[in-house]
Amino acid sequence: MRSFSYQRATDPSAAVQALAAAATNNSPLTEAESQPLAGGTTLIDLMKLDVMRPRTVVDINPLAAQWSAIDLSSDYLRLGAMARMSDVADNPDVQRHYPVIADALKLAASPQIRNMATLGGNVLQRTRCSYFRDVSYDACNKRNPGSGCAAMEGFNRTHAVLGTSDQCIASYPGDFAQALIALNASVEVTGKSGTRNLPFEQLHKPPGRSPQIETTLAPGELISGFLIQGHWPRSVYLKVRDRQSYEFALASAAVALDVQDGFVRDARVALGGVATVPWRAREVEILLKDQKFDDTLARRVAEAAFAAATPRKHNAFKIKLGQRVVARALHQAATMEV
């Protein structure tokens, strides 16, 4: 690991100031020379691999005192960005009113990692693309812009089929972000000039021509919380992977439904493991709206989710797998007892 200057911020304004002061250029947050350190499960790992090379690390763990609350009201849920994944997964209110959040968190990573990782850090975790994580490969547009993409013709079984570009096919690895997309969450961001809110689905940027730019966060900005309107007891997270536990998704679906008298009044569907960013399946949502739910409908709309898929040599199986995951998740959500 390269040496770095360590700073510890004990309140949000100090953290934002320290990050902004150490930002010596306009590189996107994920590549910035100053990095916030919370749980460290991504950052320390990637610093050891020499993939991330911050000159300044700002320890923001003391911000947990202000930013880790889990606030449930009759019509919304607010999650502080410094809440640890395990605390939110084990929260009875979250389990009862937002099972998609509790399950997405519980099925992610290991108990130790969930004890360490914060919600804010979790949604910003970097891809598990083996060519991104291994600096002995020169060709990685995300790590080394303009160098090419070793995954295109390489071992790309775990890579994305949706939201790809000719520059990058790295898949977004997380689970919780899909739950946030499915619940139409907004994210609160704190920077030098105060806080701003944006729809969570606008936080991540697909690779396009600039795979190194992964989010719309500005240098020095920190995620401070997440807001979800309404209660969503009829929601599920289904994750399919190579192992039963402690593994990233090959395909996953976060589904939230409002079903009345057998008809779908509102549907929210997000996909994981198959896309470059937390992926909202709008086609599926539109096709479900105001329809009488049955499994034939679920299978038909699931196919639509992958109409624009661009498979590579080793990951074409994700299309059929992803369709089945969507159909099964819809079935589970529609038939669950609430």
Next chain:
Amino acid sequence: MDDKTRAHGNPARTVSGFDRRSFMAGAAGAAVLPLTARAAGPAGDTIRSAQDPSLPVSVTLRVNGETRSLDIDGRTTVLDALREHLGLTGSKKGCDHGQCGACTVLIDGRRVLSCLTLALVAEGQEITTIEGLAQDGKLHPMQRAFIDQDAFQCGYCTPGQIMSAVACVNEGHAGNDDDIREYMSGNICRCAAYPNIVAAVKQAAPDIKKG
């Protein structure tokens, strides 16, 4: 070791008062240069700075109930601080990337990966390692259960397994075999002693809850 002691295997340890661990620790210690400089300590109310990364920083850790002050490279993880600076070699370095769980310790009662935790970040928090489990010379119920159930072969992952298992019970995630398997999945055992580990967690759980 000469041919004679090697031929006798273990007795060399008692005959000469020499063992592999103290030799390794001594050799490592000799390579450490004297500390000639220190970075500044706390520089204000809201920020703790160590501006020059080439200088050691002072950090005070709470380990198994004791306060230990160290001058370390800012990059030092809790795992390396324990093993290389405090002589607590129970916590093991497996992957050093948070994937295997061999380095699991408790920080403020929660199981975490010491290989991905900077010592600076853990300053002032209560760190419990495998060396801190036994009380008054009596094994912790989970240690006893791992022996009773033969829950290891080579033993390398065992300190991490035991620390994780203690937390698993305390979290209330040891209610049945499926839960134990799910909530112990962050600890890999290359010898595949998994069925015996599940049995050990089940054996120790009632004793821990009682205690």
